[in-house]
Amino acid sequence: MRYLPLSDADRSEMLRVIGAGSIDELFRDVPEEARLSGPIEDLQMHASEMAVERHMTALSRKNMVAGDGAFFLGCGAYKHHIPASVDHIIQRGEFLTSYTPYQPEIAQGTLQMLFEFQTQVARLFGCEVANASMYDGSTAMWEAIVMGHRITRRNKTIISSGVHPHYVSVARTMAKFTEDNLQTSLPRLTAETDVESLIAAIDGETSAVVVQYPDILGRITDLAPIAEAAHAAGAILIAVVTEPVALGLIKSPGEMGADIVVGEGQSIGVGLQFGGPYVGLFATREKFVRQMPGRLAGETVDAEGKRGFVLTLSTREQHIRREKATSNICTNSGLCALAFSVHMTLLGEKGLRQLASLNHARACEAADRLADIPGVELVTNSFFNEFTLRLPVEARPAVHAMVEKGILGGVSLGRLYPGIEDLQNGLVVAVTEVVTDEDIGALEAALKEVCA
Structure with a gap:
């Protein structure tokens, strides 16, 4: 798509046609705290293409991507093997x-x-x-x-x-x-x-x-x-x-x-x-x-x-x-x-059932091992491949501590429900077919350490 620059007169005319008095009024449905009040800090106003590429590459290296370590995230987005x-x-x-x-x-x-x-x-x-x-x-x-x-x-x-x-x-x-x-x-x-x-x-x-x-x-x-x-x-x-x-x-x-x-x-x-x-x-x-x-x-x-x-x-x-x-x-x-x-066609009905059974079996194994950690309680007694734990500590800092060890240990309920005190110790763990015995062992060891 081409970039078509607009003059101030163009912007004013567009706002007039739609009945908005200003750019701020146009975006009034965006919460004020989510709007930028000025240029992004630490980002130059002008740079060469190579400089921008280097900057973006440096930013991307701060991410921990799905293939870098043990992965137990879920809550609506799951890591499965794709042929x-x-x-x-x-x-x-x-x-x-x-x-x-x-x-x-x-x-x-x-x-x-x-x-x-x-x-x-x-x-x-x-x-x-x-x-x-x-x-x-x-x-x-x-x-x-x-x-x-x-x-x-x-x-x-x-x-x-x-x-x-x-x-x-x-x-x-x-x-x-x-x-x-x-x-x-x-x-x-x-x-x-x-x-x-x-x-x-x-x-x-x-x-x-x-x-x-x-x-x-x-x-x-x-x-x-x-x-x-x-x-x-x-x-x-x-x-x-x-x-x-x-x-x-x-x-x-x-x-x-x-x-x-x-x-x-x-x-x-x-x-x-x-x-x-x-x-x-x-x-x-x-x-x-x-x-x-x-x-x-x-x-x-x-x-x-x-x-x-x-x-x-x-x-x-x-x-x-x-x-x-x-x-x-x-x-x-x-x-x-x-x-x-x-x-779905590659799996067929039989393959889907086998995949589902493997997910459930892996999740049951992980849930049993994690529930044996002192202070950790398995909340969910009927689940497929995702279950919730109650930790003896706040879950969100525990998740961050596990990331430092190369483990994406789950989704904290404190992240999904910020400020709700009764949910802060909840950790949702998803276990799919890509999780190995070594991954479960690494999560078990890391969770023991952060809950100690």
């Missing part, structure tokens, strides 16, 4: 584009891939229909909330305390501009989930109940009672899945009555990539298909009766008036969806 064939296929010329295939006559391969991706997601989530991917897991959750609003004609959504706080934050940001009323609370550092309180909160004004599965602490719960209570009140159940590999081992949300299942597909085929781009997954019941946001690839036949694929039911923001669209986000993460679909 080299995935990267090879997605870089082929006919696939290497993130753009939507609007012209079916020249994009049959991409459309077929999206059709197969949709089939995989629908089967994985236990639903009848899925779309051709979304921006990421958090915005997919918001789209599901808005879809529930359209279906029920209600605007109160109850969000479980076990839903990832970043997902909740995205929903709250979006809800500032809609009539949606979001109700949620903070998690408690216990093995019990908030199922009973969720059911008790459902009433005749409830549009949807949102539950993460497994939740932010790694806990797994039966969604059927929540679905039953929601349906009895005329509401819907939205399930959020941040670790889809888990569904190779545990029952799918759709099987337990979830009406909409959304999630983050990063852990299948998509690397960590310093936080993105990722791929949002979205599936629902066939009866709700016309309310589903995003793109939908459908199967058809051409004029000669040959099998073909097209985009269908595309009531989207660029086709109709914004206020009538089913979505105003719905970016299609086509390349990441392709990576997901290639990896």
